[in-house]
Amino acid sequence: MMSTRVEIDLLGPMRLRADGRPVDVTTGRLRALIAVLALSAGRTVTVARLVEALWSQHLPANPRRSIQTYVTRLRTLLGPGLIATSATGYVLHADPDAVDVLRFQRLLDRADGSSDPLRQRSCLAEALALWRGRPFDDVESAWLAGTEAPRLVERHLAAQERRIALDLELGRPADLVPELRELTAAHPLREPAWALLLEALERSGRRAEALAQYERVRSRLATELGVEPGPRLRAVYARLLAQTPPRRTPEVRRVPRQLPADVPDFVGRADALALLDHAAATSPVATVSGTAGVGKTTLAVHWAHSVSDRFPDGQLYVNLRGFDPDRPPVDPTDAIRGFLDALRVPHELIPADADGQAALYRSVLAGRRMLVLLDNARDARQARPLLPGSADCLTLVTSRDQLLGLATAAGARPVTLDLPPADDARELVLRRIGDHRAEPRIVDELVALCARLPLALAVAAARVAEQPESLEYRVAELRAAAGGLDAFAADDATIDLRSVFSWSYDGLSGPAARLFRLVGSAPGPDIGTAAAAALAGLDADAVRPLLSELTRAHLLTEPAPGRYGAHDLLRAYAAELGGRGPESEAALRRLLDHYLATALAASRLLRSDRETHEPVLPPSATPEAAEHIAGPEAARAWFAAERRTLLAAVDAAADHGHAVHAWQLAWALTIDLDWRGRWRDIARVNSSALLAVRVLDDTEPPAHLHRSLGRAYGYLDRHDDAEAHLQRALTLYAARGDLVGQARTLRSLGVVKERTGRHEESLDHDLAALELFRRIGQPAGLAGALNAVGWAHAMLGRYQRTLEFAGQALEILRGLDDRLAEAATLDTLGFAHHQLGAYDRAVDCFERALDLLRELDGLYYEVVTLRKLADSHEAAGDAAAAARVRRQAIAALDELGERGTERLRAELTARVTAPDAPPGRPGRQPAPR
Structure with a gap:
């Protein structure tokens, strides 16, 4: 399926076209959503950023769900395949050149990267022609209006001034005077525009008029801001007074050009380069910080070369050796003395004391447009004395330290450099090894084994480049190192990791x-x-x-x-x-105690079935070891934040012999994974825990783990494995005399039988579970079993019997606070009503079930019910509602991002695009744990 091509214009009133046809978007927040996604076309926009852009205050009750709803509506407008869901947000797959803001910025970058004045002017003129008014003119977003629009307006003004300056050099000063009068009238305190106006008047032979305009702007600056004109305006004024002709060609002079050589095969880093552009436009100081080996110096030097033409008075550079293993950090006084030498200050004029030298350094740079690159600073204290006092200079500082002191004292704009994206890392390797025929799989593995760290990639690629046929050997060498650093050892300390x-x-x-x-x-x-x-x-x-x-x-x-x-x-x-000594082992035990105590407390808040038997914590995992979890919403947030770590914690507990921690962590984590439909993760952690508990003299843990594995394998359609594990669980529970465990296992067996089409056997298992729950007298279990029996009857076409059993279940549940079981029962009732032709009643049941599921954040269960709700809408003749609900289900599946749901997603997508396609297997709501 081909994606829609969109064109989005934001430099003025919004214009949106899809495959060439205009798209009218009237909803304010939907317009804001389009704008924010378009600004990052091809890159993920986090949900947090979208919430900030759409609601400056008065957030909705569930911002994430509201964002999901707006994204679904936008997908409906623009067609499928254009907006994708990532782990942290959403991505608009659009050509950056089809978004006028991004094209504007790319044209400015091209102008910056060219040394040809005519090429620069062409790019600037094309960029300026894209503007039709104020950015985001009719988009309601405080974030866009307060942050992005001012940034773009500033870049527009700077670009306009650069284009005018180039036109001045091309010899058309008189033609520029009217445009500059309009510009200074619109921005009466903008000194660069006034300086250009004075120069245009001067070059047009209108010296007296230029002097009068200078007095006008000087008076205004003094009255409104209390300041005198800056160096550039004063220089033009001095020239006017001296009656000296303007220089039409630059004076040949020796200026410092100290930047190290640029990297010839620089790759990617578009985001970081854009951040540096923004930082340089908003402050005279910018910092680049990041971990060792991430490429801070490479980025800074490359960017400095790309903007060097903006600093005609030169570029200064010093390696401050803040983290050098062999030599001490450079004293700021020594660095200043080196800069004064580079600036050709006579030795006899340089004061002997450090303070005097620093003052002279600032004085020499006053009024000059210079770039100062301070590389490898130890901290803010080392860099601070080297900052020029002139706002016309730009200082760029790199460091492994965050340099918060410079942000606080000097208003430095920070750029934090992270690992490059996988595509950029791959391109770096291919350029270094010089072999674009390398097998992509091998290169991808090399990138992963180097953790995408640029220094590690450079070391590995250099070794391959020596012997191009050694790529697979080097990858095998890294793989054998099992994540260690031996493969990155080198004689040169600057590249030994x-x-x-x-x-x-x-x-x-x-x-x-x-x-x-x-x-x-x-x-x-x-x-x-x-x-x-x-x-x-x-x-x-x-x-x-x-x-x-x-x-x-x-x-x-x-x-x-x-x-x-x-x-x-x-x-x-x-x-x-x-x-792996005693200290690290003790630390791991403390950490596992913390995770287990917190996971059990969080799962307790999420379990609506209060009759579930909870395992007894090991003595070291006391309640005091747990993090405080305030309620169900906090519990869900904690599991979301810790999910990947808890999965790894189960493996770590098993590997280090902490069997009780392993199985109880798996037990607590499964409820969260269950609600997200993450059956593969459930299978993984329970398998790991099952291997660990073999050393325990207790049948309770393996019984629970076999049952959880059986349930997971059932939903993964590994039916033989599912039955084997569930039968083993049944045997263990029977040996323990655990009736509840037997009943729950029988229900899970019923699900497996149903998924293989053995509906009579499924009913037998559900009836056996019902009989056990009647003997136990457990209301929640009884209600669940009644609902399961009702569903089994539905699979056999006995819909009145379904209403009878599920209705009994609903009566019991009205006296319990078990919303998940209530939602599952309403889902069963809705299915039976649908099959009996009572579509309105079916819709009512499904929507009530969805309300409960949304309170619980049970996204996977929502998809199961949304699918049936869509069928009921369609059967009732409301095709539009059916398509809308199916899109909601697809969006929920995208948010889940879980493998194994491809068939369900494909079926839903087919029903949206071809409503006459046959429905898939309905499926019962997963039985509660």
Whole structure:
């Protein structure tokens, strides 16, 4: 299916075209959604950014769900395949040149990258022609109006001034005077525009008029801002007074050009380069920080070369050696002395004291347009004395430190450099090895084994480039290293990863260094503050400063507030430092205690079936070890944040012999995974835990794990495996005399039989479960079994019997707070009413079920019910409602992002595009655990 081609114009009133046809969008928030997605065409926009753009205040009750609804409506407008869901948000798949804002910015970048004045002018003129008014003129968004629009307006004005300056050099000053009068009238305090007007008047022979205009702007600046004109205006004024003719060609002079050579095969980093452009446009100081080996210097030097023409008075560079293993950091006084020499200040004029030299350095740069690159700064204290005092200069500082002091004291705009995207990392390798015929699978594995770290990629690629046929051998070498650093060892300390990482580690305080070592033993991709405190055996207040220190040193990143992570090679370095001694083992045990105690507390808040028997925590996992979870919403958020880490924690517990932690973590985590339809993850953690509990002299854990595995395999259509595990669970529960376990297992067997078309056997199992729950006298279990029997009758075409049994279940549930079971029962009733032709009653049941499921955030269960609701709408003759509901189901599946739902997504998509396609198997709501 081909995606729609869209064109989106935002530099003025919004214009939207899909495959050439105009699309009218009248809803304010939908217009804002389009605008924000378009600004990042081809890149993910997080849900948080979309919420910020659509609602400046008065957030809806469930912002995520509201965003999902608006995205669904937008997909309806624009057609399928254009908006994709990612792990953190949404991506608009549109050609960047089809978005006028992005084309405007790309044209400015082309102008910046050209040394040909005519080429520069052509790009600038084409960019300016895209403007039709104020950006986002009819889009209601406080974020766009307050942040993006001013940024674009500033770039537009700067581009207009650059184009006029080029026209001045091309010799048409008189033609430019009317345009400059309009520009200065619209922006009466903008000095660059006034300077251009004075120069145009001067070059047109209208010196007296130019002097009068200078007095006009000087008076206005003094009255409204209390300041005198800046250096550029004063220089034009001085020339006017001296009656000297303007220089039509630049004076030949020697200026410092100290930038190191640009990297010839620089790849990607478009986002970071754009951020540097923005930083340079809004502040005289910008910083680039990031972890060791991420490419800070490479980026800074490349960007500095690309903008060097903006700084005709030269570029200064110094390597401050803030993290050099062999030499001490450069003293700021020595750096200033080197700059004064580069600026050709006579030695006899340089003061002897450091303060005098710093003052002279600032004085020499006053009024000049220079770029100063301070590379590898240790901290803000080392860089601060080297900042020019002139706003016409730009200082760019790189460091492994975050340089918060420069942001606070000098208003520096920070750019944090992260790992490059996989596509850019792959291109870097291919350019370095010089073989574009390399098998993509092998290159992708190389990129993954290097953790996308540019220094590691460069080292690996250099070794391959020596012997191009060695690519597969080098990948095998890295694979054999199992994530270690031996494969990146080198004689040169500047490229040996252990050495490079150590320069950051050696600067840590003792407690922060200890925490970094312990992080190497922590499972999962990241760690929260409370978990880090448990790992270190500290309280949260004590661990926060240590996490901040590690973040400032870029040994950890903070991808989300309160969550900390590191790329695989840094984690391997931390693990090497920590080893597997008593300290790291004790830390892991504390961390597993924390995860288990918190997971059980969170799952307790999510279980609507209060009759579920909860396992007994091991003695070390006391309630005090748990993070405080305020309620169900907080529990869902905690599981969402910790899900990948908890999956890894089960494996870590099994690998390190903590069998009780392994199976109980799997037990607690399964409820969250169940509601998200993540059957593969359920199978994975329960399989891992099942191997671990073989050492326990207790049949309860394997019984639970076999049942969970059987349920998961049933929904993965691995029916033989499902039956084998469920029969084993049934045997273990029977040996224990556990009637509840037997009844629940029988219900799961009923599901497996149904999914294989053995409906009579399914009914037999459900009736057996019902009989056990009657004997036990457990209301929730009884209601669930009644509903299961009702569904089994429905599969046999006995819909009145379905209404009878499911109706009994609903009566019992009205006295319980079990919304999941109530939703499942309403789903069954809705299906029976549909089959009996009572479509309105079916729709009512399904919508009531959906209301309950949305309260519980049970997205997978929602899809199951939405699918049936769409069929009922269609049967009732409302094709539009059916298509709308199916799109909601597809959007929910996109948000789930779970493998194994491809068949369901394909069926829903087919029914949207071809409503006459036959419906798929309806399926019962998954039985509660």
